[in-house]
Amino acid sequence: MPQPTSLHPDIAGFLATLPAPEPGPIDPAVLRTAEHAHLAPVSSRPHVARVEDRVAPHGDVPVRLYRDGTRDRGILVYLHGGAFFLGSLETHDHVARALAVATGLDVISVGYRLAPESAFPAGLDDACGVVRWAAELDGGPILAVAGDSSGGTFAAAVAARLHDEGFDRITHQVLLYPSLDLDFDQSRYPSLVENATGYGLEYAGLAPFNGFYLSTGADPADPLVSPIKRADLAGLPPALIVTAAFDPLRDEGEAYGQRLRDAGVAAEVVRMPRVNHGFVQNFPHLDESREAIARVARFVGDA
Helix, strand or coil: CCCCCCCCHHHHHHHHHCCCCCCCCCCHHHHHHHHHHCCCCHHHCCCCCEEEEEEECCCCEEEEEEECCCCCCEEEEEECCCCCCCCCCCCCHHHHHHHHHHHCCEEEEECCCCCCCCCCCHHHHHHHHHHHHHHHCCCCCEEEEEEECHHHHHHHHHHHHHHHCCCCCCCEEEEECCCCCCCCCHHHCHHHHHCCCCCCCCHHHHHHHHHCCCCCCCCCCCCCCCHHHCCCCCCCCCEEEEEEEECCCHHHHHHHHHHHHHCCCCEEEEEEEEEECCHHHHCCCCHHHHHHHHHHHHHHHCC
8 A cells, every 4th residue: 555655733743742752661550641631522522412431231341322313224343442541421522413414323442451450351341241241232233343453453362262252243343444463563664663662652652551461471472462363364344444544563463454355354444644543533533543443334234
């Protein structure tokens, strides 16, 4: 795929304002507080007819339900990103709203447990439980699972794990700039070198960020940790994979799409130009973000 020549000026301008990372160990609590301090007001987010906080009975997982209208086309289970230790129902509320409006599906956003307090496989267990519960709601013919960044890791792992357990109700998997290979050998993907610094998600931060999730001794070679490590991808749900041109994780997402196609799974891979990792969440006003959401709507609308 052709490489765009420049980052979107809005993103470049924002990145130029960011301070250098504080030295020393990463404190998840401090970063979570900072993340929530910069939330956009609800009034500025997409309007959805009905938003309701509930608890999914499979594991007592907090969820937020979104319904825009009265259509019963199906359900999209959404798994937010945040390197497994950041993100929440609030930080990604605007993304879930946009998905509900665009797709016409009921969206269930999942407040899964975060690392390091709850490392692998806690968040994955929560996600699988919510998908099984969503299937019991009989919301319509579509049952999609979607996620961005580490939420994309979960979406791919949920689709594979439930398939192995004989649960084949998932009709679509949507992976937005997913993290699919937690083996961070920089030589494995050119984008880990090309986009290593200066684009928001730094290559140097990948291992310590995801180290919280792997702190129980989880093996990056485990396909439930790194979905691209799965030997046989046949039989998995059709996939839409959206990558970002200036993302160190770009190439692993595109490689996963190719492996799905090689296994006979319908997989659409779209590289969005001018944007970086996290663009849908962080820059929802950009045309590229709107196009990514529109792509999701077209993908699930093909059912």
